[in-house]
Amino acid sequence: MSTTYHLVPSFVEKNKSLTPINNATTNEQSEHIKEDTKKSITKGQLILHEQCYIPKTSIHTLAGVVITVLLLWVSLYVIIKDAILPKTDLFKILVLILCSYSSGMLFTMIGLPHISGMFLTGSVFRSVGFFNLTSHYKSIIVTLRLLAISVTLTKSGLGLNTDTLIKYKWSILKYLLIPCTMEAMVFAVLAKYIFQFPWFWALTFGYVICATNSGPLLNTLNQLKNQGTNEHDRMKTLFENATYLDNIYSISAFAVCLNALASSSKLIPWLGDWDDFRLTQQLVFADVLSSGRTKSAVESRSQGEIRTKNKETGFNDIKGYGFQVPLYQMTIGSAVTYAKMACVLSKESIQLEYMVPKRCFMVFLNGVCTYFGLKEIGFPSGGPLSCFVAGATSTFCWKTQGWSASYNPVLKFESKLWNLLMEPLLFGLVGTEIDLTITDISEVFAAIGIFLIIILLRAIFGFFILTGENFELKEKLFVILSWMPKGTVQAALSPQPLDMLRTSSVTEEEDLKRAEIIVRVSVLAVIFFTTLFSLVIKFTNKKLLSKNENANEVSS
Incomplete structure (x- = not known):
């Protein structure tokens, strides 16, 4: 005859155990087991179980985040000391993250998009002069x-x-x-x-x-x-x-x-001279194929120089954003x-x-x-x-x-x-x-x-x-x-x-x-x-x- 196992809660038994129960166990026997289980729970165990049970709500989630951030700040303080004090930039970043998350949750609770609250938090920090890094x-x-x-x-x-x-x-x-x-x-x-x-x-x-x-x-x-x-x-x-x-x-x-x-605006023909565009394109492809990136400035040629600074944009030799394909x-x-x-x-x-x-x-x-x-x-x-x-x-x-x-x-x-x-x-x-x-x-x-x-x-x-x-x-x-x-x-x-x-x-x-x-x-x-x-x-x-x-x- 096959046997199934029911997991008994840890607050009933000292250790988790598997209690064998015959498949033929009647409903009356099951009810009797439940009554014995209730009697075996002491009053102190019930109080402890009720006090430790925390419902899953937005407020409790927010409280958990706040406690986590506080623990993070204390941990950083005991490691890097003065770099995490309230007037430092690193502290301001941590406060911004916490307040952005909190405002997002508050906006959600009142039925508004949470990202609007996060945006407004950053804007308020900047407007009051708190976030100047x-x-x-x-x-x-x-x-x-x-x-x-x-x-x-x-x-x-x-x-x-x-x-x-x-x-x-x-x-x-x-x-x-x-x-x-x-x-x-x-x-x-x-x-x-x-x-x-x-x-x-x-x-x-x-x-x-x-x-x-x-x-x-x-x-x-x-x-x-x-x-x-x-x-x-x-x-x-x-x-x-x-x-x-x-x-x-x-x-x-x-x-x-x-x-x-x-x-440069020479990248697109209708923004500049076609000859300049054609020569610049050749330089770009040659350099990309040879080294994986383009030069910070286009080489001069016999008729003159192609300027890399765009009069419309004002960009000039920006790191990581060269003349690319x-x-x-x-x-x-x-x-x-x-x-x-x-x-x-x-x-x-x-x-x-x-x-x-x-x-x-x-x-x-x-x-x-x-x-x-x-x-x-x-x-x-x-x-x-x-x-x-x-x-x-x-x-x-x-x-x-x-x-x-x-x-x-x-x-x-x-x-x-x-x-x-x-x-x-x-x-x-x-x-x-x-x-x-x-x-x-x-x-x-x-x-x-x-x-x-x-x-x-x-x-x-x-x-x-x-x-x-x-x-x-x-x-x-x-x-x-x-x-x-x-x-x-x-x-x-x-x-x-x-x-x-x-x-x-x-x-x-x-x-x-x-x-x-x-x-x-x-x-x-x-x-x-x-x-x-x-x-x-x-x-x-x-x-x-x-x-x-x-x-x-x-x-x-």
Whole structure:
């Protein structure tokens, strides 16, 4: 006769043990065992058990984070002493991270997007004069922001579902390319004539703004699924993957524009003389093939010299952003990353001890090495796409070894790292670039006017794209509203032109103003779009979404 085992709680027995119970045990015998168990628990044990039980709420989570940060500060103080005292820059960074995370949780509790609270925390710190760092820590701040970008790009690659991507490839391609490209081009034209930006500046600005944030959409669909009222798994997986690709597309296009912006205007024929462009192109390719990076200044020729300083941009010999071939960089970087990750992961055994921590550590370090390493060797445009490719390749290889789309502990690790540390770090630091005391009201109204035009055009294009897909009219409206919010990409990309100008040997005041406008308008776009449409989605989702998911088959 077979025997099963019930695990007796540790507070009942001194040691955990397996108590054999015959399968023929009746319900009366089971009840008798439960009564004996209750009697065996002493009053002191019950009190201790009740006192130690802490419900899982936002307040208790926040308290745990505060205690953890305090322990971190004490640990750093006993090690590095005066460098972590309250008036030091390192202490200010720790306080910023803690306050950004706390404000994000508070905004979530009152029903507002958490990233808006993180942005406002950084802006308030800057406006009251608390966050004024020395030049040494300013360079560290730039590195920390780039580290956060590498984490979110790797996380996006890990979350990519290749099965959904293959099944709905044409639908995802439409959702990815058409709205994003349209918004970037329209925003570039508006920025050209409203903010008086040169064309390259305007195009770079457009690709900062055009990316979307799927957070409100996914949170709403998960909430409805948990409540058991609506289930739209197809919609969730479809637009989640489309958002990942939308983000990497805008980041890669931004990298191309930024490197062209940092280079001479001779890079593009219609911005300069064709002969100069042809000669410069030959010099670039010759140098890339020989040493992997271009020269800091273009050599002189018999007819004269080609100046590397662009009159429109003011950039001149910026470290890590020379006269590059961005598409070449992205192709080489992605190919090398794919080959490296595929070779390493395909030979890995799932029976290895500490397999999950090893994979988490390897993926994180690969993102850091890829993003920063390619920048150091002169391939800055290849870093973002390579991080994404590394994450996607890892997920694909692990699926062939037994992991599924629903089970990916490395993705959970990267998500926790992002939510607990990198997200408040990134949004808080970008917020410190905004001084609320010197905000130009006319600039704010001009930006809001541009946003309203973008909303209108994006809605029109959205209905056009969804034509032919098997969505109801209300569901199409929900998708369009969910495709509006901004977030991580704007926080990641907007400070980069300003960082480049600060490291430039020759910088014009006008270019600094343009870079600062990009940061301010990007932060305003995140707060405006995300707050507005998160609230709209929150109050309209049950009216717009159908309860019957089976009728919502997306055409492939």
